[in-house]
Amino acid sequence: MAMEKVYTAVVTATGGRKGRVISDDGVIDMKTSLPEGLGGQGGSTNPEQLFAAGYSACFQSALLVVAGKQHLRPDPASTVTAHVDLNRRDDGGYALSVKLEVDLKGIDKDKARQLVEEAHEICPYSVGTRGNIEVDLEVV
Structure with a gap:
C-alpha cells in the first residue's frame, strides 16, 4: 500500500523511564519517571500515559x-x-494492552457501538496496533 507522509512528530528521550522527553518544537519538555506501581516516586509522566494521551485524542x-x-x-x-496497561508476560518480558472507554453523549448505545467500531477501523493508533496489542472497546 502506497502512503504519503503528512506529518512527522519528533520527540527525543534521554535517560529512558527516569529521564526527559523533548519535542523538536519544544512543546513537549517533560520529565519522565517510573510509575509508583513499578517502584517509582511518581510525579512525572511515563510512556504509558503519553501513549494513552495520544491514542485517546486520535x-x-x-x-x-x-x-x-x-x-x-x-x-x-x-x-x-484510554487505559493503557503494562503487563508482564509469562516469559518475563512486557507487553501493552489498551481499553478505550467511549462516552458518546447524546447518541444511543447501539449507534455509539457502531461508530466506535468504525472509528477503530480508521484511527491510525488502532491501525498501527492491530494484531500487536489487545484493544478492548467499551461504550459507556
Missing part, C-alpha cells in the same frame, strides 16, 4: 470523522478515556 478525532459522515454530532462533552 480515537476521538476518528469518532468525529465517522459521526460526521453520518451527519451526527456527538455532544462536545463526549469523551474517550
Whole structure:
C-alpha cells in the first residue's frame, strides 16, 4: 500500500523511564519517571500515559470523522478515556494492552457501538496496533 507522509512528530528521550522527553518544537519538555506501581516516586509522566494521551485524542478525532459522515454530532462533552496497561508476560518480558472507554453523549448505545467500531477501523493508533496489542472497546 502506497502512503504519503503528512506529518512527522519528533520527540527525543534521554535517560529512558527516569529521564526527559523533548519535542523538536519544544512543546513537549517533560520529565519522565517510573510509575509508583513499578517502584517509582511518581510525579512525572511515563510512556504509558503519553501513549494513552495520544491514542485517546486520535480515537476521538476518528469518532468525529465517522459521526460526521453520518451527519451526527456527538455532544462536545463526549469523551474517550484510554487505559493503557503494562503487563508482564509469562516469559518475563512486557507487553501493552489498551481499553478505550467511549462516552458518546447524546447518541444511543447501539449507534455509539457502531461508530466506535468504525472509528477503530480508521484511527491510525488502532491501525498501527492491530494484531500487536489487545484493544478492548467499551461504550459507556
